[in-house]
Amino acid sequence: MGKLRILLALGVLCCGCGRVVPVDGPVSVVPAPVSVTPAEGVFRLSASTRVVVRSSDGRMPFVTDALNELLRPVFGEELTCLSPAPVQDGAVNFIETDSISSDGYSLTITPDRVEVRSGGAEGAFYAVQTLRQLMPAAAFGKGRAKAVELPAVAIADRPEMGYRGMMLDVARHFFTVEEVKRVLDLLAMHKMNVFHWHLTDDQGWRIEIGKYPELTRIGSVRTRTLIGKDPGGEYDETCRYDETPHGGFYTQDEIRDVVEYAARRFITVIPEIEFPGHAVAALASYPWLSCTGEQYEVRQTWDIDDRVFCIGRDSTFRFIEGVLEEVVALFPSTYIHIGGDECPTDRWEQCPRCRERMRAEGLTRPRQLQGYATTRIERFLRSHGRRLIGWDEILDSGVSRTAVVMSWRGTEGGIRAARQGNEVVMAPTTHCYFDYYQTADTAGEPLAWGGCLPLEKVYALSPCERLDSVQRASVLGVQANLWTEYIPDFAQAQYMLLPRLGALAEVGWSPGRKDYAEFLPRLKRLTRFYDACGYVYAKHSLAD
Numbered sequence: 176m177g178k179l180r181i182l183l184a185l186g187v188l189c190c191g192c193g194r195v196v197p198v199d200g201p202v203s204v205v206p207a208p209v210s211v212t213p214a215e216g217v218f219r220l221s222a223s224t225r226v227v228v229r230s231s232d233g234r235m236p237f238v239t240d241a242l243n244e245l246l247r248p249v250f251g252e253e254l255t256c257l258s259p260a261p262v263q264d265g266a267v268n269f270i271e272t273d274s275i276s277s278d279g280y281s282l283t284i285t286p287d288r289v290e291v292r293s294g295g296a297e298g299a300f301y302a303v304q305t306l307r308q309l310m311p312a313a314a315f316g317k318g319r320a321k322a323v324e325l326p327a328v329a330i331a332d333r334p335e336m337g338y339r340g341m342m343l344d345v346a347r348h349f350f351t352v353e354e355v356k357r358v359l360d361l362l363a364m365h366k367m368n369v370f371h372w373h374l375t376d377d378q379g380w381r382i383e384i385g386k387y388p389e390l391t392r393i394g395s396v397r398t399r400t401l402i403g404k405d406p407g408g409e410y411d412e413t414c415r416y417d418e419t420p421h422g423g424f425y426t427q428d429e430i431r432d433v434v435e436y437a438a439r440r441f442i443t444v445i446p447e448i449e450f451p452g453h454a455v456a457a458l459a460s461y462p463w464l465s466c467t468g469e470q471y472e473v474r475q476t477w478d479i480d481d482r483v484f485c486i487g488r489d490s491t492f493r494f495i496e497g498v499l500e501e502v503v504a505l506f507p508s509t510y511i512h513i514g515g516d517e518c519p520t521d522r523w524e525q526c527p528r529c530r531e532r533m534r535a536e537g538l539t540r541p542r543q544l545q546g547y548a549t550t551r552i553e554r555f556l557r558s559h560g561r562r563l564i565g566w567d568e569i570l571d572s573g574v575s576r577t578a579v580v581m582s583w584r585g586t587e588g589g590i591r592a593a594r595q596g597n598e599v600v601m602a603p604t605t606h607c608y609f610d611y612y613q614t615a616d617t618a619g620e621p622l623a624w625g626g627c628l629p630l631e632k633v634y635a636l637s638p639c640e641r642l643d644s645v646q647r648a649s650v651l652g653v654q655a656n657l658w659t660e661y662i663p664d665f666a667q668a669q670y671m672l673l674p675r676l677g678a679l680a681e682v683g684w685s686p687g688r689k690d691y692a693e694f695l696p697r698l699k700r701l702t703r704f705y706d707a708c709g710y711v712y713a714k715h716s717l718a719d
């Protein structure tokens with residue numbers, strides 16, 4: 176009896192090993208490829224399938240690692256990789272060709288073989304992301320598979336926009352390195368290629384700076400956090416606080432680890448150091464950075480603060496340059512984000528040093544001090560071979576043609592910037608603010624910043640509207656922003672991101688596609704892969 180039980184149990188386990196998982200429906204990929212031509216038959220992928228690499232791109236191991244990472248949970252082992260080797264039947268063949276752009280690829284599946292042709296490793300990486308979605312979702316279920324079927328198909332693909340980004344605010348709430356990596360995995364799955372890391376704000380400084388240790392010793396911790404909404408708009412005694420210190424920062428080793436993790440997924444990390452506003456955590460760490468030199472606490476509530484960096488003192492510039500020197504050493508990104516948003520000028524108006532700076536520079540309005548500061552920092556970044564990117568307020572006080580403008584107050588700023596020849600990233604609140612509610616009916620939804628941004632509206636964004644063809648070329652791409660005032664943990668961050676990230680990914684990859692009814696079933700299928708990876712998402716927003 177006992178023996179029989181063991182045999183039965185073994186039988187069940189072996190059934191798992193012997194599973195051949197069939198194709199689960201027509202080809203369905205998000206973001207939509209340029210062209211998909213279905214064909215007859217299937218290719219059987221198994222642990223004995225070889226991976227052949229014919230490419231001189233040194234980053235091809237990132238691609239084969241990504242393929243193995245995808246297939247390891249399915250087969251319980253990795254595929255053997257041959258490089259260089261002749262193209263083979265029965266194999267997944269990666270072939271470099273100069274007739275395809277560096278980020279484009281073609282993927283041809285026949286019953287005999289899989290062939291990926293690409294301009295380099297980046298395109299090949301996107302082909303692997305497409306392969307994930309060609310696999311039957313059940314392959315990622317419980318138990319190992321013996322083989323999975325891939326549908327015969329010919330896909331030609333390349334992104335239309337070169338910048339497909341997402342910003343994560345880790346200042347209002349801190350997210351661990353492991354969580355940040357899970358976000359990077361998500362970006363990779365959606366073929367997105369920029370991670371904008373909002374590292375400093377009034378409520379926390381999250382990046383270790385060797386020259387200025389107080390930034391993390393003092394600036395990375397706030398003693399308490401506002402709970403819920405401020406009922407009176409005054410942050411008075413009617414507000415409730417959690418009374419628990421909230422802190423966290425990344426060491427420089429951790430930052431290097433994240434940057435490398437991203438690079439292996441063809442994602443550039445753009446760091447943001449807020450200047451001259453959103454600065455209270457920095458001023459709390461070093462009081463000589465403010466106009467008055469007063470000792471402040473790291474801010475515990477949200478909104479805009481008028482305590483900003485003093486533009487009158489040269490020591491402020493020595494400070495920010497010292498910080499940026501370490502930042503450029505850590506981040507290979509060409510673009511360095513210096514914030515620039517929501518900077519009140521009240522303190523500068525009261526400050527003798529700022530008034531003196533205005534006189535010396537021949538400035539007539541305090542706002543121009545921001546332009547002075549931005550230009551000075553831009554010059555510094557350029558001397559390090561980098562380019563400044565900032566929120567669209569940088570346009571209001573004069574900015575050079577080489578600065579990049581991130582348009583958040585609608586697309587207006589971006590349109591203005593593109594018309595005057597600046598490069599632009601479109602991230603308007605109307606379509607890209609993932610801290611807004613996903614439905615009009617907010618009952619049962621977690622508390623959000625406000626506003627309503629349903630999936631369909633994200634999908635409707637036309638980033639190049641009202642621009643002629645020359646101006647359109649200045650639009651680098653689009654970005655989703657996740658501000659985290661009301662996002663205290665990673666589960667909620669995923670919930671706010673997904674599935675809206677799928678819609679924004681398609682806006683960046685194939686902005687011409689605007690048939691929402693055709694998009695929705697494709698996105699629904701993508702959520703089966705969210706399930707397979709254990710991501711949390713807003714299921715209700717997928718209802719027809």
Ligand code: TNX
Pocket residue numbers: 516517566583608610624658659660
């Ligand atoms: C505006 S967008 C901000 C952030 C807030 C966000 C809330 C931008 C450049 N600044 O500081 O977190 O609104 O939606």
